[in-house]
Each structure stands twice: as C-alpha cells, then as structure tokens.
Amino acid sequence: MTITAPAVSVPKRRRRLDLNASLVVGVVLTIGFLAIAIISFFWLPSNPNIPNIKARMMPPFSPNHWLGTDGLGRDIVAQLMVGARTSILVGAGGASIALVLGTITGLVAAAYGKFADEAISRGADILLSIPGMVTALVLAATMGSGAFTTILALSAFFTPSFTRVIRSAAMGVLQEDFITSAKLYGRGRLFILARHVIPNIAGVMIVQFTLYFAAGILTEAGLSYLGVGVTRPSISWGMMLNEAQQTVGISSPLAIWPGLAIVLVVLGLNLLGDGLRDVLDPKLKRRSA
Amino acid sequence: MALYALRKLVFFIGAVFVASVAIFLLIRAAGGNVAAIVLGKDATADAINALATAYGLDRPLPVQYFDWILGMLQGDLGQSFRTKEAVADLVVGRLSVSIPLALSGLLLGLIIAIPVGTYAARNVGKPSGAVLALISQIGIAIPVFWAGILLSVLFGVRLGWLPTGGWVDWSDDWVGSIRSLVLPVLSLGLIMAAVLIRYVRSAVLDVMNQDYVRTARAVGMTRTQALLQVGLRNAALPIVTIVGLQIAELIGGTVIIEMVFSLPGLSRMILANVAAREVIVVQSTVMLIIVFVIFVNFVVDLLYGILDPRIRNAA
Numbered sequence: 055m056t057i058t059a060p061a062v063s064v065p066k067r068r069r070r071l072d073l074n075a076s077l078v079v080g081v082v083l084t085i086g087f088l089a090i091a092i093i094s095f096f097w098l099p100s101n102p103n104i105p106n107i108k109a110r111m112m113p114p115f116s117p118n119h120w121l122g123t124d125g126l127g128r129d130i131v132a133q134l135m136v137g138a139r140t141s142i143l144v145g146a147g148g149a150s151i152a153l154v155l156g157t158i159t160g161l162v163a164a165a166y167g168k169f170a171d172e173a174i175s176r177g178a179d180i181l182l183s184i185p186g187m188v189t190a191l192v193l194a195a196t197m198g199s200g201a202f203t204t205i206l207a208l209s210a211f212f213t214p215s216f217t218r219v220i221r222s223a224a225m226g227v228l229q230e231d232f233i234t235s236a237k238l239y240g241r242g243r244l245f246i247l248a249r250h251v252i253p254n255i256a257g258v259m260i261v262q263f264t265l266y267f268a269a270g271i272l273t274e275a276g277l278s279y280l281g282v283g284v285t286r287p288s289i290s291w292g293m294m295l296n297e298a299q300q301t302v303g304i305s306s307p308l309a310i311w312p313g314l315a316i317v318l319v320v321l322g323l324n325l326l327g328d329g330l331r332d333v334l335d336p337k338l339k340r341r342s343a
Numbered sequence: 344m345a346l347y348a349l350r351k352l353v354f355f356i357g358a359v360f361v362a363s364v365a366i367f368l369l370i371r372a373a374g375g376n377v378a379a380i381v382l383g384k385d386a387t388a389d390a391i392n393a394l395a396t397a398y399g400l401d402r403p404l405p406v407q408y409f410d411w412i413l414g415m416l417q418g419d420l421g422q423s424f425r426t427k428e429a430v431a432d433l434v435v436g437r438l439s440v441s442i443p444l445a446l447s448g449l450l451l452g453l454i455i456a457i458p459v460g461t462y463a464a465r466n467v468g469k470p471s472g473a474v475l476a477l478i479s480q481i482g483i484a485i486p487v488f489w490a491g492i493l494l495s496v497l498f499g500v501r502l503g504w505l506p507t508g509g510w511v512d513w514s515d516d517w518v519g520s521i522r523s524l525v526l527p528v529l530s531l532g533l534i535m536a537a538v539l540i541r542y543v544r545s546a547v548l549d550v551m552n553q554d555y556v557r558t559a560r561a562v563g564m565t566r567t568q569a570l571l572q573v574g575l576r577n578a579a580l581p582i583v584t585i586v587g588l589q590i591a592e593l594i595g596g597t598v599i600i601e602m603v604f605s606l607p608g609l610s611r612m613i614l615a616n617v618a619a620r621e622v623i624v625v626q627s628t629v630m631l632i633i634v635f636v637i638f639v640n641f642v643v644d645l646l647y648g649i650l651d652p653r654i655r656n657a658a
Contacts, residue, residue, distance in 0.1 A: 180358040182588070183637045184365075187595030188629050194617055196370050272486055276599050279488050282617060295489065299603075309496070313489035320484035 077329025083322025091142050094135035102132035103287050114307055124294075124308055125301040134315055136289040141319060144201055144284065145270035148208025149263050155209065156216020157259065161247050163217065164224035175221070178214035186211030186273060194282035201284045204277055208270050219262050223255040230254075257334030264327035268320045275316050291316050347648045347655035355641040362633045363415075367408050370626050381424050381620050398424070398623075411626075420627040425619065430627045433612060439513060441608035444527055445597045449586070451532025452539050457582070459536070460543025461570070467548065475540070482537020487596045491530035491603035498526060508605040527604045531596050538589065539582075546581040550574045580650055587643030590636050 099118070100106075106127035114122045114130075121130035163174040190207035197203045227233065228251065236246050252259075275292030277283030284290045291312035298308035378395040379386065395401045399410065414421060420430035459475060466472035499507030505526050511519035550556060551574065559569035598610035605611075609628065616624040648655035 176354070176357070177361070179354075180361050180637075183358065183591060183640050184362055184633050185591040185594045185636055187598050188613075188632055189369075191598075191613055191617055192366065192369060192625060192629050196622065268484070272484075273595075275486050276488060276595070279486075280599060280602055280614060282614070292486070292488075295492065299492065309492050313486065313492065316486055316489065317481065317484045321481060324480060324484060 076325045077333065080322050080324070080326030080329050083318055084326050087138060087319045087322060088142070090135055091138040094139055098132045098135060100129045100132050102128055102136050102289055104128070111306075121311055122307065124297065130308065130311055133289050133294055134291070134311060137291045137294060137312065137315065138319075140201065140278075140284050140288055140290045141271045141274065141316075144204050144208065144274040144290075145267045147201075147205040148212055148270040148274075149266040151205065151209035152212035152216045152266060153259060153263050155213045156262075157220050157252075159213070159217045160220030161224055161251065163221045164228060165243055165247060165251075171221075174217060178217045181211070181214040182218075184211065187276065190273070190277050191280075191282060194277075199277075199282045199285055201288055204274055204283050207277075208273060212266050212270070215266070216262060219258060220255060223258040224251050227251050227254045257330070261327050261331045261334065264323055264330060268323035268327070271316065271320055271323070275312075344648060344655050348645060351641055351644045351648075354644075355637060358637045359634055362637065363412055363630055364408070366626060366630055366633070367411065370622055371404060381622065394424070415627065415630065420631070421623040423616075423621050423624050425621065430624050433624065434609065434628060434631065437607065437609040437612050440510065440606050441597060441601065441610070444524060444531070444600065444606065444608065445593055447524065447528040448531030448535060448597065448600075449589075449593055451528055452535025453586070455532065455536035456539035456543050460540040461547050461575075463540065463544045464547035464551065465566070465570070467544075476544075479537045479540040479544075482534060483541075485534060485537070486599075487530060487534045488599045488603045490534055491527065491600050494526050494530050495604065508603070510606050523604070523606065527600045527606060530603070531593070531600050534596065535589065535593065538592070539585065542585040543578070543582060546578040546585075547574065549581070550578045553577070576650075580647060583643055583646055583650065587640045590639045594632060594636065 099120075106123070108127065110123060110127040111125060112119045112123040112127075114120070116122055119129050119131070121134070123129055124133070159174050159178070163171045186207065189211055190204065193203050193207045197206075224247075233246060233250060236250055241249075274283055274290060275295075278290035278292035279296045281293075281296060283292060285293075294312040295309060298306060298312070378391045378398070378400050382390055382394060392401075399407065402410075411421065418431060420434070422429050423433070463472050463475040463479075466475075495505075495507040498505045506523055507526075508523075510523050513520045547570070551570065553574075555573055555577075556569050559573045560566065564572065597608070598613070600606075601608040601610045602614070609632070613625060613628055616628075
C-alpha cells in the first residue's frame with residue numbers, strides 16, 4: 055500500500071525560502087567582514103598610516119593599489135581593512151557591554167519584584183529618551199575622543215534597549231510551568247535564572263546583539279566622521295569619509311569606498327539578525343522586515 | 344484624562360531631573376577637574392586654581408549642581424570660559440538653522456513612509472512588497488552622512504543645481520536659505536523614511552487583521568476604504584509612538600548632516616565647543632536638547648492618551 059504524501063502548502067515553502075535568503079546573505083556578508091578584519095592582522099597591502107607623497111591620489115585599479123591611494127598616498131585597501139577592525143572592536147565592544155548590563159538589569163527587573171521592576175523600567179525609559187549622539191559628544195568633550203570613549207558612549211545608550219527586551223523575554227519565560235516546578239523543587243532564584251531563563255532567552259539575546267552590533271558600527275562611523283570617534287593611528291571608515299571630504303572633495307572615489315563598506319557590513323548584520331530571529335524564535339511572527 | 348496627564352507630567356519632571364544629574368555627573372566624574380581641562384595640559388596649578396575659584400568650580404558638587412540647574416530654570420545657561428558669551432545667546436542664533444532642518448527632515452520622512460509603508464503592508468508576500476522591504480533594509484544601513492555626501496555629489500557637483508554646503512541667512516536671502524536646506528533635508532528625510540517604513544508597515548499589518556476592519560469590509564467598504572476610514576486612525580497610535588522614539592535619532596542625524604553641509608547649526612556650535620573643551624557650554628546645550636527630547640516624548644504620551652481611551656483609563 056502506498057501512502058500519498060499530503061500536498062505541500064505553497065505559501066509556507068515560499069516563506070521558508072524567503073527567510074533563508076535573508077540569513078544566507080547576512081551570514082555571507084558578515085563572515086566576509088570578519089575574515090577581512092582577521093586577515094588584516096597577518097597581511098596588509100602596505101602600511102595604512104605612512105604617507106607616500108610619490109603615490110598621492112592614485113586612481114582605482116593602479117598596480118599595487120587596487121582601490122588607489124588617498125591625498126597623502128596611503129593605500130585605500132589597507133585603510134579599509136584596518137577600518138574593519140575598528141568597526142568590530144567598537145561595534146561589538148559597545149554591544150557586548152550593553153548585553154551584559156542589559157541582561158543583569160533586565161533579569162533583576164523581571165524576577166526581583168515590583169519595586170525593582172518599576173525603578174529599572176522607568177530608568178530605562180529615561181535613558182532611552184537621551185540622544186546617544188549627544189551623549190557621545192559630552193563624553194568626547196570631557197574624556198577626549200578615542201575608541202574607548204566611543205565604546206563607553208555606545209554601551210551607555212544601548213543598555214536600556216537591551217534591558218527592555220531582555221526583561222520582557224524573561225517575564226514570558228518566568229510564567230512557564232517548568233519554572234513553577236523548579237521553584238517547587240526548591241531551586242533558588244539565581245539558579246532558575248541561570249539554568250532555565252537565560253538558555254530560553256538566548257535567542258533573543260543573540261538577535262539583539264547582532265542588530266546593535268550593526269547600530270554600533272553606524273554610530274561609530276558617524277562619531278568618527280564628526281572627528282570625536284577614533285583617531286589615528288586607528289582607522290575608521292567614518293574617519294576616512296571625513297578625510298576624503300576635507301582633503302580632496304566629496305566627488306572623488308575616496309568618498310565611495312568607506313561608505314560602501316559601512317552599508318554592506320551593516321546590511322549584512324541586520325539581515326543576519328532578522329534571519330536569526332526567524333530561526334531561533336519561530337513563535338515570533340516576523341512583521342518588521 | 345487629568346490623572347493620566349498628571350502621571351505623565353510627574354514622569355516628565357522626574358526624567359528631566361535624572362537626566363540633568365546624569366549629565367552633570369558624567370561631565371564631572373568622567374572629566375575630572377574642569378578647570379584643568381579648559382586650560383589644557385600646560386597650565387600651571389595656580390592658573391587652574393584661579394579659574395576654578397573664578398567660576399565657583401571649587402565648591403562642593405551638590406552646590407554647583409543646584410547653582411547650574413536653578414540658573415537653567417531661570418534661563419541662565421551659563422557662559423563660555425574664554426569668550427564670556429552667554430550660552431543662551433550662542434544657542435538662539437543657531438536654532439534658525441537646526442529647527443527647520445530637523446522638522447522638515449522628519450516631515451519628509453513621514454510623507455514618504457506613511458504611503459509607502461501602507462503599500463508595502465498591502466502587498467505583503469508579493470514581489471513589490473519584498474522589493475520595498477529590501478529597499479528599506481538598505482536605506483537603514485546607509486549612514487545619513489554618506490547619503491548626504493552622495494546627494495551633494497549628484498545634485499551639487501555633477502548637476503550643479505544646488506549648493507553642496509554653506510549657508511545664507513534667512514534675513515539676507517530666504518530663497519538662498521531654502522536652497523541650502525534642500526539637500527540636507529533630503530538626506531535626513533530619506534534615511535528617516537527607510538526606518539519609518541518598517542514601523543508603518545508593521546502597524547498597518549496589525550490593523551489590517553483586526554475585527555473592526557473585517558466589520559467595515561462586511562458592511563460593504565472596499566479594502567482601501569476600510570483601511571483609510573477605520574484602519575489608519577488606529578495605525579496612527581503606534582506610528583505616533585515611533586515618531587517620539589525617533590526624535591533622539593532625528594537629532595543625532597541633524598548633528599551629522601549639519602557637518603556634512605557646513606550649516607551653522609547647533610551641532611557645529613557643540614562640536615566647536617567640544618574641541619575647545621568649553622565644558623559649561625556643552626553641558627548646558629546638551630541639557631537643553633535632552634529636555635526638548637523628553638518634552639516631545641511627554642507630548643507623544645499625552646497624544647497617545649487622547650487618541651486611545653483604553654490607555655488613559657488603564658493608567
């Protein structure tokens with residue numbers, strides 16, 4: 055006897071294909087980005103910080119300088135590669151600190167009673183209404199600019215969104231039956247949070263981290279463009295755009311490459327985050343992509 | 344409604360207070376000795392002490408805080424260490440650039456995002472909807488200053504239609520002022536639109552599945568009629584909220600766009616004072632901006648209560 059398989063519903067298949075496209079493109083772009091940053095530690099076309107007056111303003115596709123050189127003769131490819139490191143350091147650094155602080159505050163708000171919840175949630179609301187760019191300017195005014203200041207500013211203004219997201223995810227998990235049984239079994243609050251809640255909200259945490267990694271790269275580029283982000287000898291894509299505008303005018307190809315790099319990397323991370331959200335949290339209907 | 348408004352007012356005042364303490368402590372804790380920062384590395388201890396005494400920086404921190412905040416409440420924003428100019432005077436002149444820029448940018452973003460987002464929601468699952476979603480994703484990934492650079496290369500350098508930067512004062516030549524603002528507003532508005540389209544799309548999608556839209560369809564309205572007559576008013580709620588949250592983003596974007604197009608707005612003033620280590624100027628100007636953002640969110644909360652009786656009664 056043969057059993058005929060039920061007809062496959064077409065919309066469902068198409069949806070899954072759709073999701074994979076977002077995830078695949080995201081993964082490819084992100085791996086490419088990480089790989090370039092790693093390679094930059096072992097190999098660079100030339101030193102991105104040493105001027106070479108003889109090789110000033112070489113056009114793209116010149117021998118030894120695939121994308122040409124800038125107004126001081128520094129190789130563009132080398133600068134872009136080192137810039138990828140900065141994006142990772144600052145973007146991931148800011149998002150990581152925010153993840154740790156946001157997880158602690160979010161879990162405390164979710165599990166340690168009404169008063170803690172009210173205090174933390176209102177505090178997060180207030181912090182969320184402070185413009186991050188402006189906070190970063192204040193920090194730059196007092197601490198001086200640099201990668202460390204930028205990471206600090208990013209984590210200060212990312213943390214409240216992490217708190218909110220993690221709090222609401224944790225509250226959902228805390229209502230599940232297995233939490234009740236763990237409590238009845240005599241498990242303490244910390245044990246429950248560590249063993250039951252965190253593993254169940256890990257997906258949300260990863261997605262949130264990915265999306266804010268991207269937001270961090272965008273903000274860092276903006277701050278460095280303004281001249282209050284990272285400074286040489288570190289190199290940032292935003293700084294390269296600033297230098298291009300200051301020294302050779304915006305119409306040169308120098309104003310194209312760093313911007314393109316930012317768009318590809320941020321797009322990749324955002325697609326990765328959206329794709330991961332669908333894979334890790336099938337219950338959450340995707341509405342916003 | 345009165346109780347709801349009162350609660351929101353208390354939150355507004357609390358938020359301003361917390362934000363002011365945070366800014367003050369951030370500057371004092373992170374910055375250390377303000378007088379030393381202002382005078383730079385080569386200053387002698389005597390000069391630092393003299394400046395600290397002259398500006399009351401040697402008083403206890405709480406005294407300094409209340410002095411600053413009470414001054415702010417009376418409209419005294421302090422003065423610059425070097426030029427002795429009042430911060431209030433510095434700020435007012437800049438607003439005639441920054442406010443039109445930010446508001447027009449937001450408006451343009453909404454004008455684009457509301458129809459496009461609605462269209463995307465109605466075509467979900469179709470190729471046109473997917474293309475719009477992709478365009479919006481790419482738009483979100485474009486840094487606003489790069490959008491500004493590209494637009495000014497195209498319309499300023501290549502086509503020569505509009506200035507690539509600079510500013511003519513409103514009183515000298517208002518047509519020139521508007522011409523200077525077109526590209527900055529366009530950059531800001533397009534990037535805002537990319538972000539807002541996602542929210543409008545998901546708000547409209549939510550509304551489309553509600554019972555009252557089905558009822559409206561059942562009494563004979565077409566899909567478009569139902570969406571426009573019952574749907575949009577309900578979708579307005581989440582959109583208003585998002586606009587409130589986006590105000591902080593909008594200000595960040597304005598700060599950068601002013602730099603791209605060398606507009607003499609608030610942010611150029613802040614940046615110049617950051618570079619000059621004019622701590623008081625930065626502190627007071629930033630506080631003003633934050634109060635403005637918190638105020639907008641307060642108004643948004645009130646609007647939310649007016650638009651939706653369920654919310655004000657639940658509060």
